[in-house]
Amino acid sequence: VAQVxxxxxxxxxxGLPGFLPALAVAGRSPVLVFLAPLTGGILxxxxxxxxxxxxxxxxxxxVLVAAVVNxxxxxxxxxxxxxxxxxxxxxxxxxxxGLAGAGPxxxxxxxxxxxxxxxxxxxxxxxxxxxxxxxxxxxxxRSYTIGWDSNSIWLTHALMIYGGHHxxxxxxxxxxxxxxxxxxxxxxxxxEALAFKFYGVxxxxxxxxxxxxxxxxxxxxxxxxxxxxxxxxxxATGRRRASRPLVRVxxxxxxxxxxxxxxxxxxxYGIDGHADLMWGASAVAAIIWGLVLPRSRQSLLVAWVCxxxxxxxxxxxxxxALILLVLIAFRYRPLRRTGWLQxxxxxxxxxxxxxxxxxxxxxxxxxxxxxxxxxFFTAPSGQSVASRATATIAAMAGQLKIVGVAALVxxxxxxxxxxxRRERAxxxxxxxxxxxxxASLATLFLTYVxxxxxxxxxxxxxVNRTTIFAQxxxxxxxxxxxxxxxxxxxxxxxxRAAGATRPAATGTATAKLTAGLSQPPV
Amino acid sequence: xxxxxFHDGSGGRGTAAASxxxxxxxxxxxxxxxxxxxxxxxxxxxxxxxxxxxLALGVYRDVRLNTGLLLPTSIKTQLLGNDREMCLYxxxxxxxPRGASFYDxxxxxxxxxxxxxxxxxxxxPRLTLASAQWHVTIVRGHCAGIALKAWRR
Numbered sequence: 001v002a003q004v005x006x007x008x009x010x011x012x013x014x015g016l017p018g019f020l021p022a023l024a025v026a027g028r029s030p031v032l033v034f035l036a037p038l039t040g041g042i043l044x045x046x047x048x049x050x051x052x053x054x055x056x057x058x059x060x061x062x063v064l065v066a067a068v069v070n071x072x073x074x075x076x077x078x079x080x081x082x083x084x085x086x087x088x089x090x091x092x093x094x095x096x097x098g099l100a101g102a103g104p105x106x107x108x109x110x111x112x113x114x115x116x117x118x119x120x121x122x123x124x125x126x127x128x129x130x131x132x133x134x135x136x137x138x139x140x141x142r143s144y145t146i147g148w149d150s151n152s153i154w155l156t157h158a159l160m161i162y163g164g165h166h167x168x169x170x171x172x173x174x175x176x177x178x179x180x181x182x183x184x185x186x187x188x189x190x191x192e193a194l195a196f197k198f199y200g201v202x203x204x205x206x207x208x209x210x211x212x213x214x215x216x217x218x219x220x221x222x223x224x225x226x227x228x229x230x231x232x233x234x235x236a237t238g239r240r241r242a243s244r245p246l247v248r249v250x251x252x253x254x255x256x257x258x259x260x261x262x263x264x265x266x267x268x269y270g271i272d273g274h275a276d277l278m279w280g281a282s283a284v285a286a287i288i289w290g291l292v293l294p295r296s297r298q299s300l301l302v303a304w305v306c307x308x309x310x311x312x313x314x315x316x317x318x319x320x321a322l323i324l325l326v327l328i329a330f331r332y333r334p335l336r337r338t339g340w341l342q343x344x345x346x347x348x349x350x351x352x353x354x355x356x357x358x359x360x361x362x363x364x365x366x367x368x369x370x371x372x373x374x375x376f377f378t379a380p381s382g383q384s385v386a387s388r389a390t391a392t393i394a395a396m397a398g399q400l401k402i403v404g405v406a407a408l409v410x411x412x413x414x415x416x417x418x419x420x421r422r423e424r425a426x427x428x429x430x431x432x433x434x435x436x437x438x439a440s441l442a443t444l445f446l447t448y449v450x451x452x453x454x455x456x457x458x459x460x461x462x463v464n465r466t467t468i469f470a471q472x473x474x475x476x477x478x479x480x481x482x483x484x485x486x487x488x489x490x491x492x493x494x495x496r497a498a499g500a501t502r503p504a505a506t507g508t509a510t511a512k513l514t515a516g517l518s519q520p521p522v
Numbered sequence: 523x524x525x526x527x528f529h530d531g532s533g534g535r536g537t538a539a540a541s542x543x544x545x546x547x548x549x550x551x552x553x554x555x556x557x558x559x560x561x562x563x564x565x566x567x568x569x570x571x572x573x574x575x576x577l578a579l580g581v582y583r584d585v586r587l588n589t590g591l592l593l594p595t596s597i598k599t600q601l602l603g604n605d606r607e608m609c610l611y612x613x614x615x616x617x618x619p620r621g622a623s624f625y626d627x628x629x630x631x632x633x634x635x636x637x638x639x640x641x642x643x644x645x646x647p648r649l650t651l652a653s654a655q656w657h658v659t660i661v662r663g664h665c666a667g668i669a670l671k672a673w674r675r
Contacts, residue, residue, distance in 0.1 A: 139588050140588045143600055151639055163643045174647065254577070260580055260584050264579075264580040410573055
């Protein structure tokens with residue numbers, strides 16, 4: 001019963017209010033299925049900010065926020081274009097959607113080519129492949145496990161949110177609850193509180209609702225990997241176009257396998273109500289869509305939604321989200337060789353960072369305003385920086401060594417042999433992804449070093465969870481290289497002579513691609 | 523910084539981007555001919571095998587995790603733990619009036635943490651005895667191995 005109730009909470013309680021905004025973001029694409037509940041979760045988290053900062057109950061605030069956002073989306077459609085379609089462009093102007101630096105080939109690359117029936121079949125196959133990948137880890141929902149932090153942090157906060165403004169405010173401010181890190185963002189407990197509102201207080205129900213929401217975040221990243229197959233297949237030209245279905249199928253399988261691997265990295269923390277895989281997978285999805293897939297309005301918006309979800313899930317998610325927003329801003333608004341100090345460019349980049357960061361920063365601001373703080377920086381540590389740093393490096397390396405070494409080998413080999421193919425598919429330079437990974441790990445390392453908890457105890461209890469993001473991200477990177485490798489094996493590069501005599505490719509993506517082969521993407 | 527970051531603002535279509543081809547010779551099919559293509563195919567195979575093995579490792583770990591979690595003994599342990607939590611939840615609501623402030627007498631901070639969790643929405647945990655109306659502590663008892671002992675100050 002708890003499984004069905006929690007699934008319905010995510011599907012209807014989050015998916016319905018989030019559907020129209022997600023449709024506006026992603027259009028009619030496979031990722032919509034998984035993006036809608038995550039978008040609903042963001043609306044719910046914003047509603048919780050209202051509940052804490054202004055007043056009222058969760059449901060009142062949720063109805064208000066969902067109504068305003070949905071009406072705004074409908075209004076935008078009424079004045080611009082019909083649902084799920086890109087905005088019309090003036091004649092003769094490429095569909096760059098106002099993204100500086102993004103060429104027409106990139107922005108059109110993720111548009112599914114072909115007749116409607118075939119498009120629908122590929123989209124259905126993508127969703128089915130990702131769902132099949134999720135089926136294996138979700139088998140564990142037949143267990144009754146509830147994690148320690150799930151109880152002491154997330155379910156405790158969920159009960160506070162469930163109780164309304166006064167209960168939430170006074171409980172979070174009660175120093176007896178400092179152990180629960182009262183300043184932690186509200187997305188996870190808000191979703192649990194919504195399940196309580198629908199079906200009554202049941203701890204297992206809350207845990208399972210979060211597992212389903214986490215599955216959506218993992219699935220968005222998996223769908224991104226599957227979508228990379230569309231870009232790689234589009235790069236196959238001439239006689240090699242026959243390989244496209246094989247590449248697409250391989251990408252879907254890679255996306256599904258990534259979903260399993262993502263949950264396996266998190267182990268029981270993925271299904272016992274912890275939030276680490278939730279923020280980690282959201283951040284990975286943001287990287288896949290924002291820093292790996294070809295630049296387009298759809299990719300950018302999906303990435304932003306995922307960044308917002310990560311920032312509203314955990315404090316380390318907020319820090320990583322800010323890093324990602326800066327990287328995404330520089331990928332979409334690249335520095336120019338000349339005039340790189342131009343104010344309008346920097347204003348654009350600032351908006352790219354500030355607007356999606358707003359919900360996460362708003363929670364952090366409210367928390368600081370009402371005097372909330374977490375349990376990690378309450379007092380200076382008596383241990384030396386050197387000893388803390390040494391222990392932290394050893395512990396983090398222990399978690400990352402296998403996937404890290406494998407990912408480095410794949411990166412080196414892929415960069416040597418598949419770089420040109422990656423560029424032809426307009427996939428982002430892997431340096432973006434690795435920059436995000438290393439920057440996030442650096443902030444994690446600093447947190448451990450300057451935090452107040454005894455380092456051995458702290459690492460023992462948390463490093464296997466705090467490194468989930470990096471591990472899942474490296475799995476995502478490898479999965480994209482896998483798709484590229486399979487496309488290289490299925491459709492080897494044609495020689496220049498053959499390339500010179502091959503017929504002009506047709507089809508939207510391919511035609512655009514062949515027009516811009518000499519242009520390196522970022 | 524990631525390469526390719528500096529652009530002329532024309533989406534990579536400017537002279538700088540066009541004139542400086544970033545593709546390494548090793549990856550260029552023409553010029554090297556068949557040898558290059560074979561090299562690319564070999565490396566692509568290595569990449570595919572390494573990644574496939576890593577993904578397979580993930581699947582294996584997940585299967586192992588599920589198997590462990592769904593063992594009858596594991597399920598029994600999980601249910602016992604959840605019963606204890608629900609027991610605390612019910613006993614607190616039975617023994618303490620709504621809105622009562624309480625202090626945990628036991629020296630075990632984890633006991634206090636569990637009590638505070640279970641008391642959410644009903645009673646108010648306090649860090650000092652002076653600010654509390656009730657003493658509460660967890661003892662061995664009838665309810666999944668534990669029980670609540672509460673008395674008014």
